[in-house]
Amino acid sequence: MGRTHRSRQRRAPKSITHPADHELHSLHVLYGQLNGLGWRNETQLSALHFPQTRRGLCSKRQGFRAGDELIRLPADCLISISTLESDEKFKALFNKDLFNKDERLSFQALVACYLMHQQHLHDTSKQSAFSAYLDTLPRSYTMPYFCIKSELQCLPEALLERIVAQHRQLSENYQIIKSLVGTQQCECCGLLYCEDIWTLADYKHAYFTVNSRSVYLNPRLLKAERSHFQSLLSGNTNLALAPFLDLFNHSDSVQTTAELQLSKSGKGHDYVLVMEAAAKPELQPYEQLFISYGALPNLKLLTDYGFYLERNTHDFFEFSLADIEHFIAQNRKTSSQTYHRNIFKFIREHNLYDQMFVHIDDGCSHNLRVVLHLIFKQQAYFPNILNQIAFGDAVQFVDVQPELSFLVAHKISEYRDYVKALNQLSQLTESGAVARDYLLECVRYLRDFESVHCQSSE
Numbered sequence: 001m002g003r004t005h006r007s008r009q010r011r012a013p014k015s016i017t018h019p020a021d022h023e024l025h026s027l028h029v030l031y032g033q034l035n036g037l038g039w040r041n042e043t044q045l046s047a048l049h050f051p052q053t054r055r056g057l058c059s060k061r062q063g064f065r066a067g068d069e070l071i072r073l074p075a076d077c078l079i080s081i082s083t084l085e086s087d088e089k090f091k092a093l094f095n096k097d098l099f100n101k102d103e104r105l106s107f108q109a110l111v112a113c114y115l116m117h118q119q120h121l122h123d124t125s126k127q128s129a130f131s132a133y134l135d136t137l138p139r140s141y142t143m144p145y146f147c148i149k150s151e152l153q154c155l156p157e158a159l160l161e162r163i164v165a166q167h168r169q170l171s172e173n174y175q176i177i178k179s180l181v182g183t184q185q186c187e188c189c190g191l192l193y194c195e196d197i198w199t200l201a202d203y204k205h206a207y208f209t210v211n212s213r214s215v216y217l218n219p220r221l222l223k224a225e226r227s228h229f230q231s232l233l234s235g236n237t238n239l240a241l242a243p244f245l246d247l248f249n250h251s252d253s254v255q256t257t258a259e260l261q262l263s264k265s266g267k268g269h270d271y272v273l274v275m276e277a278a279a280k281p282e283l284q285p286y287e288q289l290f291i292s293y294g295a296l297p298n299l300k301l302l303t304d305y306g307f308y309l310e311r312n313t314h315d316f317f318e319f320s321l322a323d324i325e326h327f328i329a330q331n332r333k334t335s336s337q338t339y340h341r342n343i344f345k346f347i348r349e350h351n352l353y354d355q356m357f358v359h360i361d362d363g364c365s366h367n368l369r370v371v372l373h374l375i376f377k378q379q380a381y382f383p384n385i386l387n388q389i390a391f392g393d394a395v396q397f398v399d400v401q402p403e404l405s406f407l408v409a410h411k412i413s414e415y416r417d418y419v420k421a422l423n424q425l426s427q428l429t430e431s432g433a434v435a436r437d438y439l440l441e442c443v444r445y446l447r448d449f450e451s452v453h454c455q456s457s458e
């Protein structure tokens with residue numbers, strides 16, 4: 001275990017700073033509350049501010065190698081389905097008679113309600129069991145979802161699509177919450193739910209808190225005594241909020257595992273994170289400790305978590321059929337040609353537009369190659385012949401290099417225009433600034449792809 005390679009106490013490098021006083025205070029209270037629930041902080045983790053990520057975790061005393069535990073947090077510290085099921089006041093807000101099997105709620109949305117519930121207790125009576133945790137949560141988020149209208153107008157389709165999907169999901173769930181809770185008045189203060197408290201703005205914030213900070217959890221190991229919410233929920237309940245543990249930032253250069261294990265005392269479970277592999281053989285005290293949220297590309301990191309990684313090893317760049325159509329319309333050579341609509345119909349019917357991406361190491365994906373070939377390199381438009389071509393010998397798709405190069409170049413110029421448009425706005429919100437920097441990272445990625453895979457272009 002980690003203790004065997006404890007190093008001598010070191011000083012923190014100058015670039016690493018302590019959080020501001022109010023944050024330090026909340027963290028201190030959080031340590032105390034989690035300690036009361038059985039957490040021993042065996043790896044001596046501290047939350048500090050690092051130059052690249054701002055807040056993050058390190059150990060001031062201990063070094064870490066592959067196989068070491070990063071944290072062992074008792075399951076009682078988590079906000080999981082069993083927390084919600086054992087909270088009588090919270091359950092009382094959701095009248096089972098109103099549950100409708102056609103209008104179910106995602107578990108994520110219900111946990112968001114729980115956060116709003118605790119926040120209101122905290123605001124009105126300081127009685128929330130999770131007060132310290134609530135105080136350590138970010139006040140605002142940087143997903144493109146929170147971009148203002150003028151910024152949204154400068155974002156590419158690929159981002160807008162995700163934002164629209166998030167809007168739809170959020171408002172559908174909020175309508176259901178409103179129909180269940182909205183007419184009630186709060187016992188403590190008489191305020192009306194979903195009007196004065198649990199407002200849409202509160203809900204959005206809580207929803208993205210859950211979206212970006214929850215951990216995966218096998219709920220079968222947590223005995224939820226009764227199941228008040230069972231007939232309300234769609235999908236599974238395999239996520240939980242993990243106070244303090246959620247301060248670990250993500251890196252693409254580490255591998256970590258997370259699982260519920262029987263606690264050492266034999267009573268209950270611990271949520272245990274283990275570092276399986278890292279970029280270096282040993283991490284020194286004061287070096288930030290990262291975990292892996294999964295092998296996620298930047299688009300996913302940005303839209304769900306509000307950040308991206310430079311030179312993310314899991315990144316790729318995806319194209320849509322609309323991208324190819326735009327490219328055809330704007331390119332002088334291709335726009336003068338006609339493309340039989342059967343070809344586009346065939347591509348859509350066979351889902352060939354799915355998985356059309358470029359990858360810096362692997363080149364052009366199979367589907368992108370097939371689609372470019374079908375559109376630009378063959379004359380047939382009868383479905384049976386298209387079938388033979390699309391699902392026949394893969395070797396014949398190698399001839400799409402010029403089209404691929406044009407497409408990549410087209411995308412680079414399009415993204416540069418979006419960046420330019422964002423830069424022309426008088427001011428960017430934090431979400432807008434992160435989105436702009438993400439677009440620049442996409443341009444960098446595509447430029448690198450171009451230099452490796454499209455030598456003959458331009």
Ligand SMILES: [Zn+2]
Nearest residue numbers: 186188189190
């Ligand atoms: Zn109240």
